Amino acid sequence: MMIKPDAIEKGHIGSILEKVTSAGFMIKALKLTQLTKRDAIKFYEIHKERPFFDDLIKFMTRGPIVAAILEKDNAVSDFRTLIGSTNPVEAAEGTIRKLYATSVGENAVHGSDSEENALIESKFHFSGREIF
Ligand code: GDP
Numbered sequence: 867m868m869i870k871p872d873a874i875e876k877g878h879i880g881s882i883l884e885k886v887t888s889a890g891f892m893i894k895a896l897k898l899t900q901l902t903k904r905d906a907i908k909f910y911e912i913h914k915e916r917p918f919f920d921d922l923i924k925f926m927t928r929g930p931i932v933a934a935i936l937e938k939d940n941a942v943s944d945f946r947t948l949i950g951s952t953n954p955v956e957a958a959e960g961t962i963r964k965l966y967a968t969s970v971g972e973n974a975v976h977g978s979d980s981e982e983n984a985l986i987e988s989k990f991h992f993s994g995r996e997i998f
Contacts, residue, residue: 867945868991869932871925872972879932882975885962886936889948895935895988895997901927909990921971933991942984945977 869882879898887893901909906926913919938944950961954973957964967973978984988997 867934867936867978868976869934870972870974870976871929871931872968873966873974874930874932876966878966878974882962882966883932883934885948885965886934886945889938889944891936891938891941891945893934894937895933895992897933897991897996898930899933899991900930903927905990909987918971925972935988935992935997942978942981946979949975949977 867886869879873879873882883893903923906923907914910919910922910926913922916922936945948962950957950963952963952973953970954963954967955970957967962975963973966975978987
């Protein structure tokens with residue numbers, strides 16, 4: 867997962883991590899860091915033809931993010947349920963995006979969309995000695 871710059875600017879790191887651990891996720895790796903433009907382009911490569919790509923890269927690089935590796939049974943789908951829909955207007959009550967997101971673009975958190983991508987994204991953010 868990532869906590870995105872909008873949520874960090876608003877001081878929501880602690881509240882979001884609290885919701886994540888209360889939902890039964892174990893934190894296996896955690897860091898506050900900032901993506902370079904090159905990092906963000908690589909991370910969101912799949913969206914490079916989308917009209918919002920430039921805005922997404924600007925947003926994700928404008929300040930620090932928190933990256934974490936989480937562990938739980940059914941982690942990918944349970945985490946997507948916990949964060950809610952991409953657009954906070956459509957997100958269910960009580961979800962992280964409903965509570966903390968600003969807009970469809972500035973939506974507070976990222977969650978991997980498959981186990982395969984979770985592994986790729988874990989290696990993107992962390993070296994082996996940072997994973998517990
Ligand atoms: P996610 O899996 O729920 O994060 O959603 P997607 O994979 O579809 O999109 C990746 C990220 O791109 C989203 O979390 C948003 O930050 C951003 N994004 C998606 N759709 C839009 C959009 O219509 N406008 C803008 N500005 N950003 C968007």
